[in-house]
Amino acid sequence: MARRSSMLLLLAAAALLAVGAGAAVPPSCERIECPAYDVVDNANGFEIRRYKDAMWVSTAPIEDISLVDATRSGFLQLFKYIQGKNAYNETIEMTAPVLTRVAPSDGPFCVSSFVVSFYVPAKNQADAPPAEGLHVQKWAGARYAAVRRFGGFVADADVGKQAALLDASLQGTRWAAAVSDGRKADPASEYTVAQYNSPFEFSGRVNEIWMLFDTMAASDM
Ligand SMILES: *[C@@H]1O[C@H](CO)[C@@H](O)[C@H](O)[C@H]1NC(C)=O
Numbered sequence: 001m002a003r004r005s006s007m008l009l010l011l012a013a014a015a016l017l018a019v020g021a022g023a024a025v026p027p028s029c030e031r032i033e034c035p036a037y038d039v040v041d042n043a044n045g046f047e048i049r050r051y052k053d054a055m056w057v058s059t060a061p062i063e064d065i066s067l068v069d070a071t072r073s074g075f076l077q078l079f080k081y082i083q084g085k086n087a088y089n090e091t092i093e094m095t096a097p098v099l100t101r102v103a104p105s106d107g108p109f110c111v112s113s114f115v116v117s118f119y120v121p122a123k124n125q126a127d128a129p130p131a132e133g134l135h136v137q138k139w140a141g142a143r144y145a146a147v148r149r150f151g152g153f154v155a156d157a158d159v160g161k162q163a164a165l166l167d168a169s170l171q172g173t174r175w176a177a178a179v180s181d182g183r184k185a186d187p188a189s190e191y192t193v194a195q196y197n198s199p200f201e202f203s204g205r206v207n208e209i210w211m212l213f214d215t216m217a218a219s220d221m
Helices: 002-021 067-082 156-170 176-185
Strands: 037-043 046-051 055-059 062-064 098-104 112-119 134-138 144-150 191-195 207-213
Touching: 046 156, 055 067, 062 067, 067 098, 067 112, 067 134, 067 156, 067 191, 144 156, 144 176, 156 176, 156 191, 156 207, 176 207
Parallel strands: none
Antiparallel strands: 037 046, 046 144, 055 112, 055 134, 062 112, 098 112, 098 191, 144 207, 191 207
């Protein structure tokens, strides 16, 4: 009996801790639709999420030296898409975040390859309009994300630093191997930057670095 109630206490404490330590859902997601996820773990400096299967719309790879510039030009294409520049002439609600996947490029030194994506809102998931030059597809591959949050406007000088901090916070945890395997399995992706605010919001901005991975080992953790 005593043992059972102390077990309950422990569970209650764990639940409280989970709430206290875990980053809350980004505030933008209370105003606009965001893809659903479960928090699988959180600890000092990172959160592990499992995303549900969903349709996303993505640009073709954009070669650039600047993530900020590539995101701007990718965002513009996606913005036209939701404004009705698609095969159904259908306007679509804005969602968050805007994702920018960063990958090494075969091109000149210092150039990276960026793919910018939007989550398709639930209403359009079943029949998302195709569009010339864009890929509308189920999120391929990894369903898990190791996430680190940071504020302010994303700057090219910061993202590598934030990715390195996320990497460091994962070292020695039970997720380190899975995340590292995820990166080896998908050499096309170093990390992904998620931005939750429009350029016109100056305070309370939320950004995240994601490292995507998918592992059988993770499902039984
Ligand atoms: C979309 O708009 C264009 C230009 O106005 C028109 O030619 C086309 O038939 C429209 N398509 C649909 C599916 O409504």
